[in-house]
Amino acid sequence: MSQELEYSANLTGASFLLYEFKQVVSLKEQGLExxxxxxxVLTENLFQYQVKASLKRSLPTVLRRVKVLDDTLRKMVLEESLDTCKIINLYAIMKTDRLFFEFMNEVIREKLETDNYMFEKKDLNVxxxxxxxxxxxxxxxxxxxxNKLKQVFVKVLYESGLLKDKKTGELSRLxxxxxxEQHLIQIGDIAYLRAMGEV
Structure with missing residues (x-):
């Protein structure tokens, strides 16, 4: 559970990284350590980055995210829809980043539960x-x-599909x-479903 994690600002150098996430899941499924x-990733520049430094910064984060997925979730990333892949990535971000999980659980969940689809800068500031x-x-x-962390939080919301419009701050359900959903309930991760406004 993410509660055991320290608060960190790691997301400032990582963001959503969906393409990278899929690449690493694919390699993991091929049985690679x-x-x-x-x-x-480094020798073949699988993330297609111009700068090596970016690669070295994002790779440990992506590996950490993939590590929290079980076999079923990894298969879903590769075989199911893009939307499902985005949601699993969002789940993995929450599992590996305590501050982001608490933000989802305390701010986004509350809004979705009360059918309040307006996300404002002040919500994040508070x-x-x-x-x-x-x-x-x-x-x-x-x-x-x-400030960078706040930008990344908004970017993750947007790229996962939770934030419909960055300008208006309109949220939408995943x-x-x-x-x-059934699999996450089965493995005891209902807290993460709730944080995404489900259940």
Missing amino acids: DSDIKVR FIASKAEQDAGVASWMEQTV LMDEQL
């Missing part, structure tokens, strides 16, 4: 400010880091595949 995946009051680590982050 993390060390082999690293070599393949959330981060309250975490800074509760946690010295978050409080010590530079303003630049916090189109959750029944099979995926």
Whole structure:
């Protein structure tokens, strides 16, 4: 459960990374170990990045996300619709990033449960400010880091399909595949479904 994780600002260098996520899941499904995946991604530039530094920054994050998926979820990433793939990636981000999970659980879930489809900048500002009051680590982050993190949170919401329009802040519900929903309930991850506004 993500509660055991420390708060981190890792997402500032990672974002949604759906294409990269699919690439790594595919290599994992071929039976490759993390060390082999690293070599393949770097030598063949599988993420198609111009800059090697970006690759070295995003790869550990993607590997961490893929590691929290079981066999069923990995297969779904490769075989099901793009929407399902996005939702599994969103789930993996929540499983590996405590701050983002709490944001989803405390801000987005509450909005969707009350049929409030307006997401405003202040929602994010209030959330981060309250975490800074509760946690010295978050409080010590530079303003630049916090601003970047906020941008990434919005980007993840948008790319996952939860945020329909960045300008208006209109939220929309995810189109959750029944099979995926049942699987997450079965493996005891209902908290993540709830955080996405499901169940």
